[in-house]
Amino acid sequence: MDDNSFYAIRDVPGKGKGLVAVQKIKKGTRILCEEPIIITPQGEPEIPRLRVTVAQQVDALEPSLRQAFLSMRNIYPHENSVEKLYWGIFQTNALPVENGEIASAIFIEACRINHACDRNGQKRWNDNIKKHTVHALRDIEKGDEITICYLGVDMGRDSRMKTLEDKFAFVCSCRLCSLPAEEGRESDRRLDRIYQLDGLISRGLAFGALLSSPLQMLRYVDEQVRLYNEQGPDDSGLPQAFFDAAQIVIANGDLARGRIFAERAVSGWRTNSGSDCKENTAVDEVPSELEKGAFEDWLWKRFVPQREGQPADLRNRSSFPGFSDLPTDGGADRMDIFQDGVADDPHARPRHWCFLAEIVDYSLLLRLEMELKDVNEEMLPLFFYTEARGNELAPEDICRGYTVAVLDARHHKFRWDRPDFPGAVAEATGN
Numbered sequence: 269m270d271d272n273s274f275y276a277i278r279d280v281p282g283k284g285k286g287l288v289a290v291q292k293i294k295k296g297t298r299i300l301c302e303e304p305i306i307i308t309p310q311g312e313p314e315i316p317r318l319r320v321t322v323a324q325q326v327d328a329l330e331p332s333l334r335q336a337f338l339s340m341r342n343i344y345p346h347e348n349s350v351e352k353l354y355w356g357i358f359q360t361n362a363l364p365v366e367n368g369e370i371a372s373a374i375f376i377e378a379c380r381i382n383h384a385c386d387r388n389g390q391k392r393w394n395d396n397i398k399k400h401t402v403h404a405l406r407d408i409e410k411g412d413e414i415t416i417c418y419l420g421v422d423m424g425r426d427s428r429m430k431t432l433e434d435k436f437a438f439v440c441s442c443r444l445c446s447l448p449a450e451e452g453r454e455s456d457r458r459l460d461r462i463y464q465l466d467g468l469i470s471r472g473l474a475f476g477a478l479l480s481s482p483l484q485m486l487r488y489v490d491e492q493v494r495l496y497n498e499q500g501p502d503d504s505g506l507p508q509a510f511f512d513a514a515q516i517v518i519a520n521g522d523l524a525r526g527r528i529f530a531e532r533a534v535s536g537w538r539t540n541s542g543s544d545c546k547e548n549t550a551v552d553e554v555p556s557e558l559e560k561g562a563f564e565d566w567l568w569k570r571f572v573p574q575r576e577g578q579p580a581d582l583r584n585r586s587s588f589p590g591f592s593d594l595p596t597d598g599g600a601d602r603m604d605i606f607q608d609g610v611a612d613d614p615h616a617r618p619r620h621w622c623f624l625a626e627i628v629d630y631s632l633l634l635r636l637e638m639e640l641k642d643v644n645e646e647m648l649p650l651f652f653y654t655e656a657r658g659n660e661l662a663p664e665d666i667c668r669g670y671t672v673a674v675l676d677a678r679h680h681k682f683r684w685d686r687p688d689f690p691g692a693v694a695e696a697t698g699n
C-alpha cells in the first residue's frame with residue numbers, strides 16, 4: 269500500500285468499517301493504490317476448487333495479513349468449515365480484477381470501502397502497476413466517507429436494492445436511494461433511459477449506423493449526456509459517451525467536433541484514473557519533421573532500434589519500461605516487446621532497454637537500500653546485494669531526486685519468494 273494518507277479506516281454507523289477522508293481530496297486524486305493479498309484465477313468456474321485456492325493462500329499469509337483478512341466482514345457466517353469461512357469472507361469482500369489472468373482479489377484496505385450508488389470514488393485495476401486504485405470522482409471533503417459502486421451497470425432503484433440485498437446483504441441508504449418518491453422515480457426513469465440508449469448506441473456502432481444514420485446516433489448520445497448530467501455531477505459514464513460521439517462524427521469526416529468530443533472523453537477518463545492516465549499528447553503534438561516510415565513508427569508506438577548518435581526518446585516505454593513491464597529472468601514472457609522481432613524467430617536481434625527510477629529515499633546501514641519511484645509512479649525498494657553492499661557508489665552520487673538506471677533490467681525470483689504470489693517480490697537485476 270502506498271501513499272494512503274488521504275483516509276482512515278473508521279466505524280461508519282450502520283455499515284461496519286469504512287474509509288473516511290482525513291483531508292480534503294481533490295477531484296481526480298488517486299486516493300488509494302494497493303496490491304492484492306489473495307487472488308482467484310480467471311476462468312475457473314468450479315467453486316470447490318476456488319475455495320481450496322483461497323484457503324491455501326490464506327494459510328500462506330504472514331500472521332498480520334491473515335489476521336487482517338479474518339477480521340473482514342463475512343455475510344455468510346454460518347458455514348461450518350474453515351475453508352467455507354475463508355470463502356465467505358472472500359465472497360463478501362473480493363473486488364474484480366479481470367486482467368486476463370486474475371478474476372477477483374482481496375485488498376486489505378480497498379475491501380473496506382462501502383458502496384454508494386452515487387459514489388465519490390472510482391475503483392479500477394491498473395494492470396501497469398498490478399494494483400487496485402481508487403480515484404476521487406469529485407472533490408471529497410474531510411470527514412466524508414469514501415465510497416465506490418459495487419454494481420456493474422446503471423440500474424433503477426428497485427433493481428439496485430434487490431441486487432445489493434441479494435449479493436451483499438444490506439439496504440442502501442445513499443443520497444440516490446433516499447430521494448423522495450417522485451424524485452426517485454424520475455431518477456429511475458433517467459437510468460432506465462440511459463441503459464436503453466446504451467444498447468441503441470452500441471448496436472448502432474457495431475452495425476454501421478454511425479455511417480447510415482449519424483445524426484440519429486448523435487441525438488442518442490446527446491440525450492444520454494444530458495441525462496447523465498441531470499443524474500449528478502461527473503458521472504463516470506460520461507467519458508464513454510463523449511468517446512462514442514467522437515467516433516460518430518469522425519466516421520463522417522467531422523474532425524472539428526471529433527477533436528472536442530475526444531478531448532472531453534480524455535478529460536473524463538483523466539478524472540476517473542487521475543495521475544494514472546500518464547502517456548498522453550496534446551492535439552498539436554504531432555511530429556512534423558518525420559519522414560513517412562518514421563511517422564508510422566511514431567503513430568503505432570513501434571519499437572525502433574536507436575541509431576548511433578540519435579538522442580533517446582525517454583517517453584518510449586519499450587526502451588524505458590516501468591518495473592511491472594520488465595521481462596523475467598530466463599522467461600519468454602513479453603519477448604515481443606523485448607526483442608527486435610517475434611519471440612520464436614531465431615534471427616531476431618536482442619535489443620536493450622533501461623529501467624529508470626527516481627531515488628525517493630535511501631539508507632546505508634548494513635547495505636545500501638533505496639526507495640525508488642518508477643516511470644509508472646510505482647514505488648519499489650532497491651537493495652544492493654553486491655560485494656561491497658553498495659559502497660561501490662560515491663556518496664555524492666546517492667541523492668534524493670537522482671535517477672537510477674539499470675541496463676537490461678529483469679525480474680528475478682529469489683528462492684525465498686512466496687510461490688505463485690501475484691506481483692511477487694521480484695527485484696530488478698541488471699548489469
Ligand SMILES: C[S@@+](CC[C@H](N)C(=O)[O-])C[C@H]1O[C@@H](n2cnc3c(N)ncnc32)[C@H](O)[C@@H]1O
Binds near residue numbers: 282380383438439
Ligand atoms: C466489502 S465490505 C465493505 C467493508 C465493510 N463495511 C467492513 O466493515 O469491513 C462489504 C460489506 O459492507 C457492508 N456495506 C457496504 N456498503 C454498505 C452500505 N452502503 N450500507 C450498509 N452496509 C454496507 C455490507 O455488509 C457489505 O456486505
